[in-house]
Amino acid sequence: MALADGTALENLRFRTDGVVTRTSVEQEVVEKAVAQLYEPVMKCPINRVNVVLLRHRHIGFLMRGLDVLPQGYESLDASQPWICYWIIHSLCLLDSPIPDKLATGIVKYLKKCQSPEGGFGGGPHQMPHLAPTYAAVLALCSIGTEEAYQVIDRPNLQQFLTRRHMPDGSFTMHQDGEVDIRGAYCAMTAAVLTNLFTPDMFDKTPEWLIRCQTYEGGFSGEPGLEAHGGYTFCGYAALILLGKEHLADTDRLLRWAVNRQMRLEGGFQGRTNKLVDGCYSFWVGGLLPLLYHRLRKTDDKSLDHSSWMFHQEALQDYLLFCCQVAKGGLVDKPGKARDYYHTCYCLSGLSVAQNNPAEGIDDVVGHEDNLLKRTHPVFNILEDKVDSVSSYFRNQPIISQENNVT
DSSP: OHHHHOOOGGGGSOOOTTOOOHHHHHHHHHHHHHHHHHHHHHHSTHHHHTOOOOHHHHHHHHHHHTTOOOGGGGGGGGGHHHHHHHHHHHHHHTTOOOOHHHHHHHHHHHHHHBOTTSSBBSSTTOOBOHHHHHHHHHHHHHHOOHHHHHHSOHHHHHHHHHHHBOTTSOBBSSTTOOBOHHHHHHHHHHHHHTTOOOGGGGTTHHHHHHHTBOTTSSBOSSTTSOOOHHHHHHHHHHHHHHTOGGGSOHHHHHHHHHTTBOTTTOSBBSSTTOOBOTTHHHHTTTHHHHHHHHHHHTTOTTOOTTSSSSOHHHHHHIIIIISBOTTSOBOSSTTSOOOHHHHHHHHHHHHHHHBOSSTTOBOOOSOGGGOOOOBOTTTOSBHHHHHHHHHHHHTSOOOOGGGSOO
């Protein structure tokens, strides 16, 4: 957090205590790369005041992805709705509208990814899966037109979500698939946004989610595994959607989350003793506003109402100085290749870091034009998109499960 606080880099470096490991060596390599980017700024602070989000270059990178994908994306053939979501949400954050004709084309394509069995697959004619279902619903909500909303086959989606629910409250990602905490969050998000949520659909899910909270305080993919940033966000956000966040050990979760912000880099790691990664700018950075609101409900007198309980300027420094690629797109860490996943979650984390609990007040590092649109901390689509889709589906009837059985 050298740029934000003016702390000497040497005082922030990782200390091995005389025990050198592969992990410590990798950490030192990353710190060296980050320090090389921070040192010129520390010598000439005006560079921090003038740092610019390369908005138009990022937009160009993203728009090209909606036309033709690089050959390397063949390996993500089962993640096509995800690619749509990553790009569309990034463009929304950058306040770059998608042309109507292109938006209609995306809507029609996502419709082809919808399974007759309910839910969405990773591409046309692929088996339905909770992860691309979540991504497709968010992409359609981000486009935000009635045409997009009408693609979602609510009766079949309800059946699909119901079939994924297990007797112990967990969710399988697909038919005969693995149980994963992401499944609960993906199912919950799709159900809430499309007005399909019923208590029976998530019977015993809060209890199963709490079994995933580890001794460290974070959440694991399933009971008994290691706490992880992405899984922790999914678990806690799902509890919030269920109105059951009070079941979690908030103190342990907060301690675990704030300790994921790296001292020198300013970005977040996803697990204890791991490297910084730009995507956790949202998965962990976005978790902290959720915890803030939980503590606010308890009237916690220690709350600082000027921040989300992490060093927001330090995170912005990391994203703006270390994660931007000159030709557009954002990366995991210096030296890595750009991609749409990291571009999406780096920008989402930047959006979180730029605002604070004081309504109408933004905390933007660098040029004022760096300000992004606000993302919703539970759903990670724009706040106004959540309002629009909620209004639309609120007027659609709750579908009776008794009358909708396969």
